[in-house]
Amino acid sequence: MRVAVLTGGTHVHVALREGERELLRETLPAGAPGATVAAVADRVAGHRPDVLGLASFGPIDVDPASPTRGHLRATPKPGWNDFPLGPELARALGVAAWAVDTDVNAAARAEAAHGGETALAYVTVGTGVGVGWVHQGRTARAPDHPEAGHLPGDPADPFRGVCTFHGACVEGLVSGPALRARSGGDPAALSDDDPLWDWVARDLAHLVHAVMLLVPVERVILGGGVPEARPFLGGLVEARARALAGAYRRIPEGLVGPPRVTRPDLEGAFLLADEARAW
Known part of the structure; x- marks a missing residue:
């Protein structure tokens, strides 16, 4: 059992x-x-x-x-x-x-097993921001696991961030606590066209772009409470990541998507x- x-x-x-x-x-x-x-x-x-x-x-x-x-x-x-x-x-x-x-490595492994991808990244945006990565069914565990949620976000983002370790890392800019601090209240009350969501997409696009430069994957799953509540974010993040990559690194259509499991x-x-x- x-x-x-x-x-x-x-x-x-x-x-x-x-x-x-x-x-x-x-x-x-x-x-x-x-x-x-x-x-x-x-x-x-x-x-x-x-x-x-x-x-x-x-x-x-x-x-x-x-x-x-x-x-x-x-x-x-x-x-x-x-x-x-x-x-x-x-x-x-x-x-x-x-x-x-x-948790994010485990999620990446389950998603890749379901979808048949050789290489996949799972990004969760909720209480924190985490990134899991799997390649040929194996995750990075030794000597340590990825902590890509603490990479820098968009340097143009004016918010100072709430991460107790790094301030304006991606987690400090777009996690649930960060969104509450940025909005001055409950971010669930914001409309989908609030300018805050473009900053969220820009910060996450920097993360996705970094993933594609460091460990290219076939798919990036965008999960967690924030993108689940705002499903339009996936398309915005992908478009922003493609703009960052330019002609140097191909960001294929449909790279960023929601969980399938x-x-x-x-x-x-x-x-x-x-x-x-x-x-």
């Missing part, structure tokens, strides 16, 4: 499968780390999973050979710095075999569980 756990900025998702039959799927609030682990274990109580796949927000040590595998690092999420999330979940759930990756990050956690079982 496989248990998949997805930890995000505000919620934790847990699911259980016996083969392809799903036995449980629940969403829990993400509180303090110890209480969150206990809540997951409580939901799984009565089942006997033998393997765990963990897809987590980062930064987190995902190197399979590292002695601190599954430990969170310096994170903006209060109270979670250095917490041994992977080992604590494995202990609480009573599983010996477990694998861990970032329901909860790809959680599906990716199940792929991690399969990987752990094979070790």
Whole structure:
């Protein structure tokens, strides 16, 4: 029996499968780390999973050979710095075999498995901004995972940014907290033609352009709460990225698109569980 756990900025998702039959799927609030682990274990109580796949927000040590595998690092999420999330979940759930990756790497892996792409990037824009990358079914985990959400945004963007580490990185410019700060209220109240969305597209276009220069991919999935609420952003981001690339790097039509898999990050956690079982 496989248990998949997805930890995000505000919620934790847990699911259980016996083969392809799903036995449980629940969403829990993400509180303090110890209480969150206990809540997951409580939901799984009565089942006997033998393997765990963990897809987590980062930064987190995902190197399979590292002695601190599954430990969170310096994170903006209060109270979670250095917490041994992977080992604590494995202990609480009573599983010996477990694998861990970032939530965006897991999502990229699930999307590529679904779409058949050799190389794919998954960009999520929500509480934070994360980028996952998969090539030939494998994600970058050693010596570390990508943190491309902290690349610089459009240098012309006048907003100073809210990232506690970098200020005006892409995350500091277009994440949910950044949009609240920029709009002075609830960004959901903004109209689709508000000029703020063009800045969001410009900042994300710089990120997509950088991805295409560094690790060219066949598709960029744009997921997370912000683009899900504003589906027009994908086309704007692609057009802006194409303008940045000019004639030097081809940005094909349809490069940027929405997720095709329901909860790809959680599906990716199940792929991690399969990987752990094979070790």
